[in-house]
Amino acid sequence: MGAFDGLAALVTGGASGIGLATARLLSAEGARVAVLDLAGSGPDGMAYVRADISDDVSVRAAVATAVSALGGLDVLVNNAGIGAQGGVEDNSDDEWRRVLEVNVLGLVRVTRAALPALRSSAHAAIVNVCSIAATAGLPQRALYSASKGAVLSLTQAMAADLLPEGIRVNAVNPGTADTPWVGRLMDRAPDPAAERAALAARQPHGRLVTAEEVAAAVGYLASPSAASTTGAALAVDGGMQGLRLRAKD
Template identity: 45%
Template sequence: MNFDGQSIIVTGGGSGIGRATVLKFAELGGRVAVADVSLDAAREVSSLAGGGSIPLQVDVSDAAQVRAMVDETVAAFGGIDVLCNNAGFGFLGTVADIGEADWDRLMAVNVKGVYLCSKYSLPALARSGEGRIVNTSSYTAAVGIPNRAAYVASKGAVSALTRAMALDHVGQGIRVNAVAPGTVNSPYFNKIVGESADPQAVLEELNGRSPMHRMGEPEEIAAAIVWLASKESSFATGSVLTVDGGTSSW
C-alpha cells in the first residue's frame, strides 16, 4: 500500500484509533490533515506524523468548522483523496436514563459529523477521480450491548449511512466503506477503567468480551482503515469490515 502524494483527512485524529490511523497513513507517504476538537492533541500527532501533515481544530458537528477544515486541507494539499470519519464518543445509559441534551450531542458528533464531513468533502473527493471515505462504526451496530443505547444507535446509523453513500456516489468514482471495531485499548476505555470502583474487574470484563480475551489495539484498527482506503480494496464499497476479535461471532 502506498499513499505517496495523496491528501487525507482523519477526524478524531488526536487520540486512539485516529492517532494510530494518522501515523499509519504518514508512514505510507500520505499527507494528513489531523483534525480534532483538541488543537493541542492535533498538533502533537501532526508533529509525530512529520512535515507532510497539518493540525486542524474542528468540532465535526459544526458546519462552518467542517467547511473550514475542508477548505484548509484543499489549500494545503491541493485536494482530498481520502476522508476518514473517525471522530466520535460514547457514554453509559439506557433510553430511560439518557438526558435529551446528551442524546442530541452524541448524535450530533457521531452521526451528523459523518454527514457534514462527507457532504463538504465530496466535491474534492470527486475531483480526485478515486475518492475514498472510510467511516468508523462499531461491532455494536450489528449486535447491540446493554447500557449504551445512544452509542449503539449512532453506530447503527453510521453503518447504514455508509451503505447509502456507497450507492449514491459510486458513479463519481468514490468508494465508501466502514470499519466496525470491537473494544479497543483506547483513552475512552482507559478512562472507564480508571474511574471505576474496581478497575481490575472492569478491565477483565473488557478483555473478556472477545474470544481472544483481550482488547484490540488502535494500530490493528488503523490497519483495517488504511486497507479500505487503499487501492488494495478497489472492489470494496458499501462494506462494513468488522475487526472485533470475534466478539460479534459469540
C-alpha cells in the first residue's frame, strides 16, 4: 500500500529538479500524477500539461486538462518558480515584476484554478515549495527572498482561509539544493568549484540539499498521515535556519 493510493496530484515545475523528484515520489507511492511545466515534455508515465504560470488563461486551461486526465484532484504541489540574484538596487522594476509574477502570482493562479477540484477531495492538501530565503537573510538574493517571503506569508493565510473547507496548506523551505538551476548558477561563477564549496559550507551539515530530500518533505506534508498539520513550514536546509555551530579549533 502506498501513502497516496487512490489519490491524484498535480505538480507544477515537475519536469526537473525538486518538482521532478516530487512527481516521482508521489507516483511511486501510488498517486496518479500530472505535471504542469513549460518544458517540452514531462516524466514518463505521468500526464503532462504545458503551461505558462504567468498567464492566467494558460493556467486555467492547463489545470482543467490535468484534473480531467486525473479524474479529480487531491494534492497540489506549487513548485514552479524562477531565481534572481542581486541586492535591492541591482534589478530593474521589470525584473522585479517578472519574478513576482511567476513566484507569487503564478502560485495564486494555479491554486485558484485548482480549488474547485480540491474542494471535492476528502484528503485535500496544498504544499508550496518556498525557500530558506524566506526566513534567513542571504546575500545577493533581495528579489528572490522577497518573493519567497511572500510565499511563506501566503501559505499561512491560505491555511487559515481553507482549513474550514478541509484543505490543508503547508510549505517546505529548502536550503540550497543540488538542482539544475543551482548548477547553472554555479557554472556562471568565476570559479564554479569554489562557489559550490561556499554554498555547501554555509549549510551546517556541510553539503547541498538533494532534490529527493525536499521531495520527501513535500510527500509527508501532502499525505493523509499529516492530517493534523497545516500552516506549517518545514525546513530542509541542513540546519541553516536555526543552528549556529561553533567553528572547529
